[in-house]
Amino acid sequence: MLLARKGYRVLLVDKSTFPSDIMSTHYIHLAGVVRLSRWGLLDKVMATGCPPLKTITLHLGGLDLQPPRPADLPWDPIAPRRTVLDNILVEAAVEAGAELRDGFSVQEPTFDGDRVTGIRGRSNGNAVEETAKIVIGADGMRSRVAKSVNAPEYNTRETLSFGYYTYWTNVENTGAHIYFLEEVERGVLIFPTNDGKTCIAVGGAIDDFQEFRSDIESNYLKVISCVEGLLEQVRGGEREKFIGTADQPNFFRKPYGAGWALVGDAGYHRDFITGLGITDAFRDAEYLVEAIDAGFSGREPLDEAMAEYERKRNDIAEPLYEVTLQMASGEEVDPAAFMKFGAAMARMMPAELPALRTK
Ligand SMILES: Cc1cc2nc3c(=O)[nH]c(=O)nc-3n(C[C@H](O)[C@H](O)[C@H](O)COP(=O)(O)OP(=O)(O)OC[C@H]3O[C@@H](n4cnc5c(N)ncnc54)[C@H](O)[C@@H]3O)c2cc1C
DSSP, rough: OOOHHHOOOEEESSSSSOOOSSSOOOOHHHHHHHHHHTTTHHHHTTTTTOOOOOOOEEEEEEEOOOOOTTTTTTTOOBOOOOOHHHHHHHHHHHHHOOOOEESEEEEEEEEETTTEEEEEETTEEEEEEEEOOEEEEEEEEOOOOHTTTTTOOEEEOOOEEEEEEEEEESOOOOOOEEEEEEETTTEEEEEGGGGGGEEEEEEEGGHHHHHHHHHHHHHHHHTTSSSTTTHHHHHHHHBBBOOOOOOOOOOEEEETTTTTTEOGGEEEEEGGGGOOOHHHHHHHHHHHHHHHHHTTTSSSSHHHHHHHHHHHHHHHEEEEEEEHHHTTTTTOOOOOHHHHHHHHHHTTOOOHHHHHOOO
């Protein structure tokens, strides 16, 4: 969408067909919501009935904490269903002039020596090849593009946690809640979302995954029962199916090379505990488009602009990564790391915030 809006010819391929769902509890931090606003898409998201999350309460060691918000901002964090959010983003890309081919599975990039020259894939059972000046792998943490170009991985850490979530009716909307339940060594995330439903996730240490999955429903409800009043509410409602994973790798990848780039989870993946993946992907999409435009327009050598993309991404992501991993490992978060996390979150807010605020 961002490249098409700058006038570039964009071919957007995805193996899914839209609207599509993906495994995610889909909380979007303010820095992500502000980007939806500046892209002109926030009204569309809100019009789907996605409730603003007026408060976020952290329940920790007997304390209920509501982190202060920047004053007088007209936005709240949101947690739109991915069926809703992804569809709006795809439609906006098409509206901006991108050609969409969904149901198109990329098998691998094509090469001329070391340089990526396009993609090879399958669409409607047919083999298809397309050429491009740059191939951008926005294809998630198991990125085929990253694998084919052998994108170097660094700052890799072991998988620390697992999570299971589902959607319930009948849960009162009192904003978002994050519980750290020391007595059962589990966390609970509660995010009101579209259609009057509430996404409730339960997570824990990776070593407990097998035991938890041996009886998902009963283990999930046992944890839910530690949150006062929640079990009674969900018992009075209906739920969707349980979705869960222990596939939570933690890594950075070099996000560019000859004829290719990576963005979103393909370039950087972290545990889901801080709910940062979508906000990270939005931020990095802007950085990447800036770099490609600087290079393609001749304002800067492309390689230098792409190195700057990686530097800017890492500069913000590293302190977020550190705290995310400390939280996921169940460690007490180091206060100095937390200060850096807060500063990075603040730096993620766009510089032209005062102008956006009046829109
Ligand atoms: C349990 C869980 C909970 C989470 N909760 C949150 C949360 O609350 N907030 C948050 O911000 N993030 C959360 N995340 C993380 C978030 O979902 C991701 O960070 C985010 O989706 C990354 O977006 P992306 O576009 O980079 O990749 P993805 O959303 O993974 O999208 C990749 C796309 O590439 C397509 N694709 C993949 N391979 C191919 C191929 N070979 N050919 C064609 N198309 C292909 C896929 O169909 C998909 O549409 C959570 C993740 C998990 C697992």
